Amino acid sequence: MQEIIESLGWLNVFFLSFNLSLFVVRRIYRVFIRNKNYRIEKYFIGIIKILQRYHKLSGILLIITGIIHGYIELNGNLYLHTGIILWFGIILMFLVYLLRKIKLFKKAWIKWHRYVGFILIILLLIHLIDPWLL
Numbered sequence: 001m002q003e004i005i006e007s008l009g010w011l012n013v014f015f016l017s018f019n020l021s022l023f024v025v026r027r028i029y030r031v032f033i034r035n036k037n038y039r040i041e042k043y044f045i046g047i048i049k050i051l052q053r054y055h056k057l058s059g060i061l062l063i064i065t066g067i068i069h070g071y072i073e074l075n076g077n078l079y080l081h082t083g084i085i086l087w088f089g090i091i092l093m094f095l096v097y098l099l100r101k102i103k104l105f106k107k108a109w110i111k112w113h114r115y116v117g118f119i120l121i122i123l124l125l126i127h128l129i130d131p132w133l134l
Helices: 002-033 041-073 082-101 109-129
Strands: none
Touching: 002 041, 002 109, 041 082, 082 109
16 A cells, blocks of 8 residues: 555656646756747757647646645544645636636746746655655
8 A cells, every 4th residue: 555655646746847848848948948049949949849749737636646645645534734735726727727717817927837846846856855844
């Protein structure tokens, strides 16, 4: 059973890293590669298209596998744990994404989506270093 829990945990790390890498790859492309006639430009465009295509799906899978991982690890109990704080951060990220439809947040939602992304990196590191910190 422990192997399943660990596998789900690392799958979640992959999904979160995959989603966060879209921002990183786009930023590298815009700052260092775009309009500079590098051969690598077409590869970056291809990577960005793949990341964009699967960004929403991997986010939904992250929410689902995250709750399964936590439920199994905590034996169905609810504790204040770094993992549940991380999962609530992921839910917050999803809610910020949903705000893009509201006229008031039409332009600002992406900034908040990125801010929460940086917070998620910190929460993930805390969870990986010391899951029972709290």
